[in-house]
Amino acid sequence: ALNASGRAGSLMTREEFLHRGQQRIPARGIETVTVPGSLAGWDELLRKYGTITLAEAIAPAIRYAEEGFPVTPIISEGWKAEEAVLSRDSAARATFMPNGHAPAPGEWFRNPDYARTLREIAAGGPQVLYGGSLGQRIVQRSKELGGFLTLEDLKANKPTWVTPISVVFKGYRIWELPPNNQGVAALEMLKILEPYDLKSMGHNSATYLHHLIEAKKLAYADLSRYVGDADHLAMPAEGMLSDGFIAERRAHLDEMHAQARVDPGPALTSSETVYLTAADSTGNMVSFINSLYDAFGSGVVVPGTGFALHNRGYGFTLQPDLPNTVAPGKRPFHTLIPGFITIPGATATIDGRGDTPYMSFGLMGGAMQAQGHAQLLINLLVFGMDIQQAIDAARFRHLDGMRVVVESPIPDSVRAALTSMGHVITEGPRGDFGGSQTIIRLSHGYAGGSDPRKDGMAVGY
Numbered sequence: 335a336l337n338a339s340g341r342a343g344s345l346m347t348r349e350e351f352l353h354r355g356q357q358r359i360p361a362r363g364i365e366t367v368t369v370p371g372s373l374a375g376w377d378e379l380l381r382k383y384g385t386i387t388l389a390e391a392i393a394p395a396i397r398y399a400e401e402g403f404p405v406t407p408i409i410s411e412g413w414k415a416e417e418a419v420l421s422r423d424s425a426a427r428a429t430f431m432p433n434g435h436a437p438a439p440g441e442w443f444r445n446p447d448y449a450r451t452l453r454e455i456a457a458g459g460p461q462v463l464y465g466g467s468l469g470q471r472i473v474q475r476s477k478e479l480g481g482f483l484t485l486e487d488l489k490a491n492k493p494t495w496v497t498p499i500s501v502v503f504k505g506y507r508i509w510e511l512p513p514n515n516q517g518v519a520a521l522e523m524l525k526i527l528e529p530y531d532l533k534s535m536g537h538n539s540a541t542y543l544h545h546l547i548e549a550k551k552l553a554y555a556d557l558s559r560y561v562g563d564a565d566h567l568a569m570p571a572e573g574m575l576s577d578g579f580i581a582e583r584r585a586h587l588d589e590m591h592a593q594a595r596v597d598p599g600p601a602l603t604s605s606e607t608v609y610l611t612a613a614d615s616t617g618n619m620v621s622f623i624n625s626l627y628d629a630f631g632s633g634v635v636v637p638g639t640g641f642a643l644h645n646r647g648y649g650f651t652l653q654p655d656l657p658n659t660v661a662p663g664k665r666p667f668h669t670l671i672p673g674f675i676t677i678p679g680a681t682a683t684i685d686g687r688g689d690t691p692y693m694s695f696g697l698m699g700g701a702m703q704a705q706g707h708a709q710l711l712i713n714l715l716v717f718g719m720d721i722q723q724a725i726d727a728a729r730f731r732h733l734d735g736m737r738v739v740v741e742s743p744i745p746d747s748v749r750a751a752l753t754s755m756g757h758v759i760t761e762g763p764r765g766d767f768g769g770s771q772t773i774i775r776l777s778h779g780y781a782g783g784s785d786p787r788k789d790g791m792a793v794g795y
Contacts, residue, residue, distance in 0.1 A: 335511050338375025338493035339670070340368045340646065343482035344662045348652055350482075351660065359650050359660065362419060362633045364481035366645035368666060370463065370472075372624055375493045377460045379622075389456035396452045399640065402444035405437040408765070408789050413437060416629045425635035426642060448640025465489040468639070475636045499571045501525050502678065504715045507689055509674040510707075513561045513657075517671040518571045520704040522553040524711065525580045526587065532716050538744060540751030543730055544592070546712075547757065550705045550732050551593060552583045557704075561657060561667060592756035594735050607670065609696035613773045613780050621672035621694040671703050672696045675711075692775050693721075698788065699768025702731050706768040721774045721783035729767040741767055 346368070351359065360366060377388050384391070405413070413436035420426045420436075429447060430436070437443045455462050462468045469488040476483040499517065500509045503524045510517025526549040535542035556574055573579060586593075607625035631644035649666035651658050658667045673696055676689035693714075697706040706729060713724035728743035739762035740749065749759045769788025774781050782792025 335496050335498040335509075335672075336375055336379060336493055337496050337511060337514070337665075338371040338378065339514065339665050339668055340371035340491060341487070342368050342647065342650070342660060342662055342664050342666065343476075343487045344484055346482035346647065346660060346662055348654070348660050351652055356652070358652055359648050361648050362422075362628065362645055364476055364479035364632060364634050364643070366627075366632050366647040367476065367481055367483060367634065367643045368647045369483065369487050369491045370644065371491060371493060373455065373460050373463050374491055378493045383618075383620075388459065392452050392456055396449050396456070399445045399449035399452060402442045404440050405443050406789050407439040410437055410439045410441075412629055412765075416633075419628075419630060419633040423634050425637040426630065426633055429635050429640055430630065430642075445640045447638050451639050451641065463488065464491055471636050471639065472643070475634070479634065498674070499575065501575055503528060503711065505678075506692065506715055507676045507678050508711060509676065510671050512571050513667075514665040515668040515671050516557055516561065516701075516704045517673070518561060518574050519550075519553040519557045520671065520673070520707040521575055522556060522580065522583070523549045523704065523708040525575060526552060526584050527708075527712070529584075532712060537713070537717050538728060538748065540748045540755070543740075543744075543748065543752060544755055544757070545587070545589065546705075546708065547730065547732050547738055548587045548589075548593065550708070552586060553704070554701075554732075556583070559656070590755065592736050592752075594756075607698040607700070609672065609698050609769075609771050611672075611694040611696065611771055611773050613694065613775070617691060617775075619674070619691050619694040619773060619775070621674050621696055623670045623672045623696050623698075625668075625670055625698075627669075627700075669700050669703050671707065673707055690775075693772065695770065695772040697768045697770040697785075699766075702766070702768040705730075705732060706770065710770055710772075721772050721781055725770045725772060725783045725785050731762065731767055739766060 376391065380386065380388055380391060417431065417436050420430050429445065451468065454468060458466060465485060465488055469485060473483050473485050473488065496512055498509045499512045499521065500507050501521045501524060508521060508524060510521055527545060530545055532542060560574060607623060609623045611621050613619040626642060626644040627646050627648060630642045632642065634643045635641065646666050649668060650660035653659060675693040677692050679688040679690060695710065697703050697710060699706060709729050710724055713719045713727050714721065719727065728741040731739045733739060736756060736758040738757050739760050741764065742761055752759050764787045767787060769785040769790060771785065771790050772783040784790045784792045
């Protein structure tokens with residue numbers, strides 16, 4: 335698996351934030367910008383496994399940026415919600431609100447600056463960003479606004495090949511990326527829930543939802559305490575997924591009452607997103623996710639480039655002595671988790687050798703991702719839904735404490751029962767529950783599923 339997330343700049347220290355009078359990392363602005371890692375990741379994947387060049391891969395994007403495209407209703411709604419953020423930066427305002435407002439549904443949007451930037455990358459390769467002219471412009475703008483990037487930070491950027499982590503759930507091996515992201519929380523949820531007879535509880539019954547919500551609280555408490563840059567973990571992901579640790583966590587799951595506060599388990603001694611997946615005729619499958627974090631990221635556009643810098647640095651914390659405490663060269667906590675399922679074979683080993691590829695999947699939506707993964711996989715592997723049914727089924731989203739948001743199909747009787755257990759239930763819009771894209775392998779080919787909550791589609795070609 336490839337982790338291409340960028341690292342904190344060499345000037346990005348906890349002491350500097352505190353010196354500036356900040357008690358937490360700001361949500362937007364230049365101070366949230368770490369090294370942009372996506373371009374290096376795209377190039378690495380294409381060079382190692384691709385059948386086309388980087389220039390060929392981005393050619394359609396150049397055409398769309400130059401010629402334009404009609405803005406969809408879902409994109410328009412999200413765009414309009416960010417008008418205040420875009421208005422703070424003159425280049426962002428000029429780029430993304432050329433008529434003084436976010437594009438309406440059906441309105442044609444062009445971005446000639448971005449087309450020029452992509453052409454520059456197509457001609458010069460990733461080095462244009464990592465030390466070249468584009469990188470120099472980003473660093474200059476960062477200095478002007480009080481950011482933390484240097485040209486040396488960009489030059490030093492390299493994606494990292496990592497070993498994915500997994501658990502076996504209902505006979506299937508579920509794979510996620512290791513920290514610095516939240517994939518371990520999805521696996522911890524599934525492993526906590528493994529012994530329960532979820533099917534007999536009834537899909538989206540109050541009892542069923544309560545168990546998932548409480549398992550989520552336990553997993554996310556551990557996530558916030560133990561997960562950050564893989565080189566600075568308080569406990570390895572394997573420890574968080576060990577049988578002993580999971581048993582200790584499961585013992586804290588109250589089957590009758592919602593818990594307002596859940597502490598992390600004891601340490602053992604020994605994070606705006608696009609997801610896509612593809613499969614080919616030879617059986618290769620790819621699970622891929624990319625994100626700016628928030629919509630339009632930091633809200634900062636380097637004049638003339640046509641794109642917003644991300645705000646992934648917001649994933650750090652200023653609390654001292656945690657794996658995710660901000661420091662130069664560290665990767666921040668990420669919400670991004672592309673997922674994969676294999677079927678263990680008779681000769682399979684614990685690292686998945688001998689397994690049969692079965693499904694590639696992902697779910698956009700920030701902190702919704704891990705809890706969304708668990709819901710999607712239980713729909714599929716416990717309740718036997720087909721892939722589109724598993725995606726379409728109503729979801730919950732636990733926020734914090736007792737607060738849980740549910741989709742409109744969850745009936746009032748279930749909401750009332752959850753309330754009696756202590757949960758605080760509200761209904762949320764469909765866009766709050768993530769968006770999944772999935773490919774599943776069949777004996778005679780593939781089936782794809784696409785989430786109606788977001789723009790997307792399943793296409794065979």
